[in-house]
Amino acid sequence: MNEVDSKFQAQYQKALDYHKNGKLKVEPRSPLKSQEDLSLAYSPGVAIPCKEIHQDILKAYDYTSKSHLVAVISNGTAVLGLGDIGAIASKPVMEGKAILFKTFGDIDAFDIEINETDVDAFVAVVKAISPTFGGINLEDIKAPECFEIERRLVEELDIPVMHDDQHGTAIASSAAIINASFIISKPIESMRVVISGAGAAAIACAKMYKELGVKEIIMFDSRGVIYSGRSDLEGLKKEFAVQKHYVSYEEALKGADVFLGLSKADLLKAEDIMGMNENPLIFAMSNPIPEILPEVVHTARPDAIMATGRSDYPNQINNVLGFPYIFKGALEVRAKKINEAMKFAAAYAIAYLAREPVEEELKKIHDRDLSFGKEYLIPSPFDSRLKEKVSRAVAQAAIESGMAQL
Numbered sequence: 001m002n003e004v005d006s007k008f009q010a011q012y013q014k015a016l017d018y019h020k021n022g023k024l025k026v027e028p029r030s031p032l033k034s035q036e037d038l039s040l041a042y043s044p045g046v047a048i049p050c051k052e053i054h055q056d057i058l059k060a061y062d063y064t065s066k067s068h069l070v071a072v073i074s075n076g077t078a079v080l081g082l083g084d085i086g087a088i089a090s091k092p093v094m095e096g097k098a099i100l101f102k103t104f105g106d107i108d109a110f111d112i113e114i115n116e117t118d119v120d121a122f123v124a125v126v127k128a129i130s131p132t133f134g135g136i137n138l139e140d141i142k143a144p145e146c147f148e149i150e151r152r153l154v155e156e157l158d159i160p161v162m163h164d165d166q167h168g169t170a171i172a173s174s175a176a177i178i179n180a181s182f183i184i185s186k187p188i189e190s191m192r193v194v195i196s197g198a199g200a201a202a203i204a205c206a207k208m209y210k211e212l213g214v215k216e217i218i219m220f221d222s223r224g225v226i227y228s229g230r231s232d233l234e235g236l237k238k239e240f241a242v243q244k245h246y247v248s249y250e251e252a253l254k255g256a257d258v259f260l261g262l263s264k265a266d267l268l269k270a271e272d273i274m275g276m277n278e279n280p281l282i283f284a285m286s287n288p289i290p291e292i293l294p295e296v297v298h299t300a301r302p303d304a305i306m307a308t309g310r311s312d313y314p315n316q317i318n319n320v321l322g323f324p325y326i327f328k329g330a331l332e333v334r335a336k337k338i339n340e341a342m343k344f345a346a347a348y349a350i351a352y353l354a355r356e357p358v359e360e361e362l363k364k365i366h367d368r369d370l371s372f373g374k375e376y377l378i379p380s381p382f383d384s385r386l387k388e389k390v391s392r393a394v395a396q397a398a399i400e401s402g403m404a405q406l
Helices: 003-010 012-018 035-041 047-055 057-063 088-105 119-132 145-156 164-184 200-212 235-240 249-253 294-300 323-332 340-354 360-366 385-400
Strands: 069-074 108-113 135-138 161-163 192-196 216-221 258-261 281-284 305-308
Touching (some): 069 119, 088 323, 119 145, 135 145, 135 323, 145 164, 161 164, 164 323, 192 200, 192 249, 200 216, 323 340, 340 385
Parallel strands (some): 069 135, 135 161, 258 281, 281 305
């Protein structure tokens, strides 16, 4: 058993104890301590806001929890590194997402697990329950169905919908690339990127990197490099087909600047990264075991900028840097959608915050240096300034791009 496996096993009982009886509960926001309170909370007083909303549906944001309530919805077909484990087994993850919304963004969230894999039926269920919520966070839905589900819900609903597995990862890793480019003084436009994985997150990352200016992206799926000579390519993968057939990661990484791993553990060896350019960016984000361990990278390439999806290494590329504040900003201006302008506003706000000095209390949480540089590429998830800076940037982008209803 290696060190990473040992760490995971050591957490086993602690994790079960932490999740005992679930992680969520409902508490009232308004008082219910007297007869008068009861008459206001329910009959007859409750009829008054009902009438107001019936006359103007936007009043639901004023007189219900809609203004600060997000649904975290999954069918359990692509849960973390566990795969298709089903709706009910995904519930601990969705509850976890809900408490992240509350803790970091001060947004209430309900987890909803839908036992349905058919795209039409799944979309119909979400649309039917959507009036309850101010926004919908889709989670852990496998590709390619997740692309169609998100596309349809974005088009057919008038509240923000985002599949966080796609865009949260793309936004956080884009912030990391923006800052890495600044640190090593290399334009993003000149970077060559190799991506391991071709699922929802990988496709979204590749799309966002292209918008940032990356011109050369080489993507691998479980069958090898995605290139024009393959006859099995369909859907969004075709967009990233290259002309050359790279037979290995080692070959593809020669002359590359960025490796993004969204695939499986222990994929790369030290020799695979030796041909990368100076100051390579290695973002190995498979959980719980990355594609290549930071210890291996630092020994083989001391000049590398290393990031993972884990909290016990520096530079954790974590979706929690984005989604609570993206939805918070969207809800604050009653945005109808989360569009590209809002996503990029979030990425740049996250990147710029990492360049600012951090408070002493934050240093105590991490017990290490948090000065902007190779070991502190993106902000700590516990930086309280994220809530204000990212949500404000998203809200402003929503206003400027015509998505706001306030």
